[in-house]
Amino acid sequence: MKKIVHILENGSGKDARTGFKLLGLVFFVALWLVPAMGQENTDCFACHNDKTLTGTKKGKSFSAFVDQKKFSESVHAALTCVSCHTDLEGKELPHAEGLAEVQCGTCHSSEQDQHSKSLHGKAVARGDVLAPHCRDCHGKHDILSAKNRLSPTSVLKVPFLCGKCHTEGSPVTSQRTIHQDHILENFSESIHGQALFQKGLIVAPNCVSCHTPHSILPHTDPASSIARRNIAATCTKCHAQIEVVHRKVIRGERWEKEANTLPACVDCHQPHKIRKVFYTQGMADKDCLRCHEKPDLKSSKDGRSLTVRNDELGYSRHQKVSCSQCHSEVSVSHLRPCETITKKVECSSCHAEIAQQFQVSVHGKLTGKNDPNGPTCKECHGTHGVLGKLSPNSPTFSINIPGLCARCHREGQKAATRYTGAQHEIIEHYTESIHGKGLMKSGLTVTATCTSCHTPHSVLPKSDSLSSVNRKNLPQTCGRCHHGIEEQFERSIHATLVGKTDKPLPVCNDCHTAHTIRRADETGFKLEIMQQCGRCHEAIAKTYFDTYHGKVSQLGYTKTAKCYDCHGAHDILAIADPQSHLSRQNVVATCQKCHAGATRKFAGYLTHATHHDPQKYPFLFWTFWGMTSLLVGTFFLGGIHTLLWLPRALQMKRAHRKQREKENKGKNGNNKEA
């Protein structure tokens, strides 16, 4: 319509030479206008209000439906369709497919201008398929004012609008170079995001407050709102008095003389993470260290040293965390900012998830009750020098963990004296166990240590069904490292899902123990494991010891078939199961592991035979009693014969002695005579 008016104006202004010409023009315009005036929105909606209307664009079908109601509520409700779809102006209706792009810049020229210079606009110009057009943010026929809460460009919705593309895993973040990560998450956790989302402060900044809506430029571009030289101006749009706040750390004169050497806001207040992290050392911390660096600083209350070693902070995990982040409640305006501190350091303000785990753990419950025996975070992790668990100097480094836990759990220490269970000398046993040796002797940092089984923060007694060392959870716990074994075990007859019995089924520690776990190829383990099986399989273990295999192992030798050699160790299955090592199709191969020439008949050897069971093994029973009768009978006859003989033999012995004495006498007499 604008164009028409324009033409009319032109016509009336320029060409006033002849009435004829004017008349001709008016006639022409009138002719031209007739159909044009007929292009009312209602004409368009005659077709486009049909939800089933489709068109094709670049070979793809799309819905050509336009919601008349939404359009009538939009900011463009007063405009006609052809105001934007200008290529349709004056065309016959219904029109052909393949309309030209709507040019918003025709009206919104300054925004269009900003956009085309911005990162987004340049991407559009490059033909980047991921580049956002006006409609991607503002919509098409349903455009609402940014002041309307329902608009995607309203204050509260902007982060989600931007987040559509700028979120982890989206094509934009994965295929284009974006220098920041987790932008949306970080923003929503930042003070700005929390104000916006949690407090609902619509004056709180969102993406466009800093990045501008249309002039989005990289921070390397000097014109960018987030360029180093502009960032202060951007921030001070809201934080007008911020310089006053910073006067403590940046001397006033530098603001004037060497402003270029000063840090920009984002150097300390990381973009998107504001307040969350990184007020670097040497800034606010210097104020604290002014006193706390002194080696003789002591608490006036209990005389404990309050010295903080700067070097300790330097290599700690928290080197980028400022004092006041942990020691909150400081008041910067005070001469001693710390004098307003009333609470102890609360690690959970950052480590919320871990703190939650800890609270329900047996340690956390004690601490929660203010029990002096309850360990706090710092007892394991230390204070200012806190290190990550991967740092060898950290008390939570795997090799140091047994020593760390031993501080309380060694016999006689506070945790051991409280403990009423059956596990004693835990530390000593662990040290001698395969895990302990692996960790402490072989220095294998991946070896299981206390926390591997008990977890670091969710330590619970084994009776607790949530405990990692509860019977129910133990296979999984061990399976975190011994996954292959766990898989075998979960399919075995001993697994709760497989074994159908009311009797308790064994889990890892029933055979391997908890803290005295040994190598499974150690002689002692190999021999003891049979006792372990025998605790439940009493009768069958006893009869095993009646056979050759059992007797050899009883003598203390392992080079013979033991329970697991035939039945399997973790993959024990019912003999009726075709997969079992002892099923009909596998048993011969199982025997052949040791007896190379074993045949099916050989496999008929009774490995659990007893001669005490006439029902089950009549052959053996009667053989045994036959042999025993023979033995008893022979001894009976032989014994009677011998016993009856004995008095006569003694009689003969006495007779011999008499005769010998007599002979000796005679001999002596002869000698005298001689």
Place this chain on the structure above:
Amino acid sequence: METTKKPDSTSPGISAPETQGAGSEKQFLRFKRLNRILHIVMIVSFMSLALTGMTLKFAYTGWAAFLSRLFGGFESAGYIHRLAAVAMIGIFVTHIVDVVRMKKQYYTSWRSFIFGPDSMLFNGKDLRDLIGNFKWFVGRGPRPAYGRWTYWEKFDYFAVFWGIAVIGSTGLTLWFPEFFTRFIPGSFLNVATIIHSDEALLAVGFIFTVHFFNTHLRPEKFPMDIVVFTGRMTLDELKEDKPAEYEALVNAGKLDEYLVEQYPPVVIKVTRAFAWTALCIGFSIVIWIIYAMLFAYQ
């Protein structure tokens, strides 16, 4: 064989040449050298079999584990056991060959060999001697006039045949189970184990109690009858213990053929030491068996 007079008569002759002193009084040769050697080898073999075998049979006693270690582990004990078994079979075969050779050398027919007075086979006189012996035990008659081989000696002799057959056959089955289970069911190995071990128990128990008493340790033979090692006994003993044989030899005028020189005292001492060692091992085994059967049985 030492006589009751011996201690007095030898004491002055220790420094003198032994052949002189020893040659003064001839002794009756009861066992020839081959048989003496066989008996010694058999003792060694039997003891080895018993000790190594018992370690398995009584595996549940501490003693068994100790002995098994002493033998160098169950495998090494097993080798010793089988080696001794081979030796035992060797003794048996040697003896059978010798029996056949003896028959050829001294007897015209099997009949005279088997039924002659010196035969190892039981005969009517053995039955009479047995009855006579029981009468003598209870004081209802004189001591029977035993011949060259008494019935209890014959019993011991044939017990070896029985033992070799029963223990040997089951032992071979257990030695080569993979071979034998081609013909017999696997569970027969269990049966063979019971027969082998219980028959061995019978053999060991019998030898170390009844045989020891009957042949070596009868009070009148104190401290021990070692004729089976030296082969020699005095004529006095022969007259007293084997009156029928003595009489037969005197009547036939063949006694002089059997008279030989005595062994020098040092041989006797060594023999006694060996005999005592075997005896002690035997008795220890008996005590161990009693302990294992009565107090530690599982």
